[in-house]
Amino acid sequence: MQKWIMSGLFFVACALAIALMFTLPGKEQVAQEEKPTMPEVTLDAAAAEATLKASCISCHGDQLQGGAGPALNQVGGHMDANAIFNVVTKGRKGMPSFKDQLKPEEIANIALYLAEKK
Ligand code: HEC
CATH class of the missing domain: 1.10.760.10 (Cytochrome c-like domain)
Known part of the structure; x- marks a missing residue:
């Protein structure tokens, strides 16, 4: 049972990470900074x-x-x-x-x- 909760949490974390990737400044902006x-x-x-x-x-x-x-x-x-x-x-x-x-x-x-x- 606990395993299911853990993998559920893992997927939520992945989804959050992917969402972050899209909201963080794009490559072009970063390149300008650099x-x-x-x-x-x-x-x-x-x-x-x-x-x-x-x-x-x-x-x-x-x-x-x-x-x-x-x-x-x-x-x-x-x-x-x-x-x-x-x-x-x-x-x-x-x-x-x-x-x-x-x-x-x-x-x-x-x-x-x-x-x-x-
Ligand atoms: C606190 C010491 C320090 C001061 C003050 C300093 N530098 Fe440097 N500078 C260094 C060091 C150490 C390196 C080598 C960095 C490395 O190895 O990447 C360097 C590298 C450089 C380079 C690259 C040289 C090359 O051949 O790759 C340039 C250009 C440069 N400095 C210009 C300046 C200018 C212009 C100033 C003044 C506005 C200045 N530095 C002030 C320590 C200093």
């Missing part, structure tokens, strides 16, 4: 250098030669501005997320600046 879109800005190198100095050199070195984080002085060789924007916005492992410290436009500006470094 890939924040970079706002369009025109490169302001002086502002980028100032932001880098204030927020990044403690880990990436004062000449961007690397330190606790990898060197960024040639990062443009393997990452485009969008990829850099993503990492800086969301963070990755030891790299903190800057979405609460910097405006998207500021991050976009450093991303453009760093993408030029090849």
